[in-house]
Amino acid sequence: MAEPPPPPKRGSNGRLLHKTLAATANLANLLPTGTVLAFQALLPSFSNSGDCKILNKYLTTLLVIFCAIVCFLSSFTDSFIDRDGKLHYGIATFKGLYIFNCDGEEREKWKDLARFKISCVDFIHSFMSLFVFLIFALSVSNVxxxxxxxxxxxxxxxxxxxxxxxxxxxxxxxxxxxxMRRGIGYANMNFVER
Known part of the structure; x- marks a missing residue:
């Protein structure tokens, strides 16, 4: 019986390939998949399966607008695990991260939330996610x-x-x-206070 070939050595090409594959794997977290799923679930009812009356047109338009806003804002969400192992979610602001799931006293523990503040890359991601969602939404036959x-x-x-x-x-x-954002629902949570 022949032995399996040895695993390839990890040189500079292996690291480059690993980085490329890791970046590509993260696309699912960057593209508006959750918003698209919610949109797809609600659209048949709101649009009356494409046979629109005037109220269905308003409902469909409101659904597109609402999902577009959620898609845009979700690019600014972030999360981290504190030293106690508790997961915290928040939204990035120009001053830092505003945490949703903690009280005021707990929020005071973290003095370094300014490192989570909004950057230019966040706007690139949010506008591209919005662009992709709107293209998808407007290409659906019911819409x-x-x-x-x-x-x-x-x-x-x-x-x-x-x-x-x-x-x-x-x-x-x-x-x-x-x-570096780890938005709500991000799959890889193997990090502690970046």
């Missing part, structure tokens, strides 16, 4: 039938190809401009 029933062939071709282009562009920018 098109409800809000744009008069769309012609050229508009349909554009809407069919735009999500792929937006996904590639946003993935490229997310890899070039990585973020």
């Amino acid at each position: 098109q039938e409800c809000l744009f029933p008069e769309a012609g062939f050229d508009e349909n071709v554009l809407v069919m190809n735009l999500p792929l282009g937006a996904g590639v562009l946003s993935s490229f920018l997310f890899v070039i401009f990585p973020t």
Whole structure:
């Protein structure tokens, strides 16, 4: 019986590949997957499966706007595990991190919350996430039938190809401009007070 080949040595190419794969794996946390899931769950009811009356048009428009706002703001959420092992969630501000799940006394323990303040990269991520969500939302057939029933062939071709282009562009920018944010629902929580 032949022995399996030895594992490849980790040289500089191995580290580069590891970094590339790690950055690509984090795209699920950067793209608006949770918002898209909620949007997909509510859309058939709100849009009456594309057979819109006037109230359905308002509900569909409000759903798109609400999910877009959530998608934009979720890029500013962050979390950390304190030295006691307790997980804390918050939203980044220009002064630092505002923690949701603690009281005032507990908040005073952390003097270094300013390191979580909003940066330029946060805005790049939030606008790209918003862009990807809006492209996706406007390309769904129920939204098109409800809000744009008069769309012609050229508009349909554009809407069919735009999500792929937006996904590639946003993935490229997310890899070039990585973020240290660990938003709500981030899968890798193996860190203590960054």
